[in-house]
Amino acid sequence: LKVKATHSDGYASTEAASLKIVILPPLRITPWAYIVSALLIVGVVSFSLYAVQRRERNKFRIRQIEEDAKKREELSQMKFRFFTNVSHELRTPLTLIISPMESMMKEITDEKLHGKLQLMYRNAQRLLNLVNQLLDFRKNEMAGLHLTLSEGDIVAYVRSICASFLMLSEKKHVHLTFFSAMESLNMSFDEDKIGKVVMNLLSNAFKFTPDGGRVDVALEMSKEMSGRLLIKVSDTGVGIRDEDKERIFERFYQVEQEEPEHQSTGSGIGLSLVRDFVTLHEGTVRVVDNVGSGSVFLIELPVKHVHVSPSKPAPLAEEVEEHEELLPDMEEEPLPDDLPDDMEEDNEDEKEKPLALIVDDNEDLVAFMKDSLSLYFRIQSASNGREAWQKIPELMPDVIVSDVMMPEMDGNELCRWVKTDKRTSDIPMILLTARQAVEDKVEGLTIGADDYVTKPFNVEILILRMRKLIDLSKKRKAKSLIDPEPSEIAITSLDEKLVENAIKYVEANIGRCDLSVEELSRGLGMSRVHLYKKLLQITGKTPIEFIRVIRLKRAAQMLRESQQNVSEIAYQLGFNNPKYFSKYFKDEFGVLPSVYQEREGK
Structure with a gap:
């Protein structure tokens, strides 16, 4: 910086003073x-x-x-x-x-x-x-187990299970005892799962108890905790080592026995299921040493009650299985020896036996069913649902027994087709399957099946079920809706005038192929919708079906009484095509018009 000074009189200095100033750059640009x-x-x-x-x-x-x-x-x-x-x-x-x-x-x-x-x-x-x-x-692995609780006497139930092991007890020379501190105890429990728990423990006890030993089952109320039932299953067998007690309820775990005769031959899932079933009941299961030798399995269950209709649990013995549950209102009784005579008395009016359609892809099972049921039924068979559906409208069997798991069309789909078709919806249908889960039974019954039987099944029980369903079906058909006739009809007095006028109008115009529902409703003085609802309520038929039935029944009269051929009658009654006339006639009467004329004609 240079500076010069100038005086007020104008005199300026010759030399400039200078100052050196150094400006450093900002830190950010260094x-x-x-x-x-x-x-x-x-x-x-x-x-x-x-x-x-x-x-x-x-x-x-x-x-x-x-x-x-x-x-x-x-x-x-x-x-x-x-x-x-x-x-x-x-x-x-x-x-x-x-x-x-x-x-x-x-x-x-x-x-x-x-x-x-x-x-x-x-x-x-x-x-x-x-x-x-x-x-x-x-x-259990897929969706978990669920309880199906019912109220019952658990003491009588466990006693009946023990009774089913008496034959095995005598055979193995093992003394079996049952003791209960109370005469009876009503509580809610799952019959199937508790039965499997007790049967599994008893089976293991007999398996590992030598000849001359003993197996004891005892029921008493827990002294340590109130409101809990204690079930003890003890044996005098080989016992369980302490290191195995911690893992014996693990899945697939098997105790290794030193004696060859006591080597385990099971799958290792039995005790695991026991623990799972007991846990579902909010109970506990453990194993301790028996005094002397052997083991004691202790099951503690809470005593609870649910608001369900009481049912007497059936024992899970070898002779009593789940598939032997009977239809509602049907007593459990052995098949009478005079069953063929009973069937002849029940069917005096019809000389032929009821027709049963067996649908299964297993040829051996079909052959066995034919052999077992042929004494009481006429048997037809089909290998899958699609083949069965092709036969059903033609055969119109009295009862259908179908497997569920089949190729092309399974039993559930066949049942849906049968129950949604107007022609076949009244045919009783039994689903016969290896699936025993409650969900599968609910699915089958929801679709419309009349009964659900799990394999293996008892033939006598199946025959009783089939007969019962056929009887119920006949009773329903006896209460069927009013069937209109061309000349005389039995109807209620309130609707008599309407149906009589409708029949007269159809008969007066029966030869016109262009007779329509609209024209019929105008002729009767009401709207088409009102006529539709009224006829459906009274006769169970829509107006178009009503017109067709009158024509077909008039055709049946003419086939019986006149000498005209099928085509002449068809055209005379307003059918444009004899082919369609034959089809509708067969749907109504079950035979072709030519066959009907040969059989019924004078």
């Missing part, structure tokens, strides 16, 4: 600032790239873990589905083993042969119990 900024930018970019890469690696790792878990789950589900399908498929062969065996045991009088059949029967029932365990295990 080289160091540029270097630091560049380093920060490089660091941020590097860290961002690293973070993105790390996040992507984590995502990929998580996705890979999820895919591996999904693949393991799919593999596990495939295994479960395989075992479930195999279990379902086993029930059909078991049906063909157990059902004929039951019939043979009733017919054979040779004690030696009867004993062999009993041995076979017991082992077939044992195999059935194993199959049921697999199905319960699968159900």
Whole structure:
């Protein structure tokens, strides 16, 4: 900075004074600032790239873990589905083993042969119990188990289960005792699951108790906690080591026994299901050492009550199975020896036996059903639902017994078709299946099935059910709606005038092919909608069906009385095409008009 001074008189200095001022640049534009900024930018970019890469690696790792878990789950589900399908498929062969065996045991009088059949029967029932365990295990894995509570006497129920082991007790020379501190105890419990719990524990007790031992079952109220029932199942068998007690209720765990004769041959899911069933009841199960030798299984259940209609639980013995539950209002009784005579008395007016249609893709089961039911029914068969549906409108059977799991069209779909079609909706239908879950039964009955029977089934019970359903169907048909006749009709006095006028109008214009519902409603002095509702209410037929029925029944009269051929009668009664006339005539009377004329004509 240079400065010169000037005097007031105008004199100026010759030399300028100077001052050196140095202006430093701002910190942000210094080289160091540029270097630091560049380093920060490089660091941020590097860290961002690293973070993105790390996040992507984590995502990929998580996705890979999820895919591996999904693949393991799919593999596990495939295994479960395989075992479930195999279990379902086993029930059909078991049906063909157990059902004929039951019939043979009733017919054979040779004690030696009867004993062999009993041995076979017991082992077939044992195999059935194993199959049921697999199905319960699968159900628990997929959707969890659910309780079906009912009010009943649990003391009598457990006593009946113990009674079913008396034969095994005598055979193995093992003393079985039952003790209850109270005479009876009403509480809510799931009959099926508690039955399986007690049967499983008793089966294990007999399996590991040597000859001369004893198995005791005791019921008493818990002294430690009020309002809880204590069920004890004790034995004098080989016992359980302390290290095994902690894991004995784990799935697939099996205790290794030193003695070869006591080596476990089970599946390792029985006690697991016991724990699951007891836990569902909000109870506990544990095992302790028995005094002397053996083990004691202790089950504690809370004593609760639910507001349900009381039902007497059926014992889960070898002779009593779930598939033997009868229709409502139908007593459980053995099939009478004079069943053919009863059927002849019930069907005096019809010389032929009722027609039953058996639908199943298993040829052996169909052959067995034909052999078992042929004494009481005429039998027709179909291998799947589609084939059955093609036969049903033509055969119009008195009852249909169908399997559920079939190719092309399953039993549920066939039942839906049968029950939604006006021609076949009154035919009783029984679904016969290996599926025993409550959900499957509800689905089948919701669709419209009249009954649901699980395999293996008792043939006598099935015959009783079929006869009962046929009887109920006949009673319903006896109360059917009014059937209009061309000349005389039985109707209520309130609607007599309307139907008489409708019949007269149709008869007066019966030869016109262009007779319409609109014209009929105008001729009767009411709207088409009102006529539709009124005729449907009185006769059960729509106006167009009403007109067609009058024509068809007039045609039947003419076929019986006149010498005219089918085509002449068809054109005379307002049908444009004899082909359609023959179709409608067959739908109404079940035969072609030419056959009807040959059979009924004078």
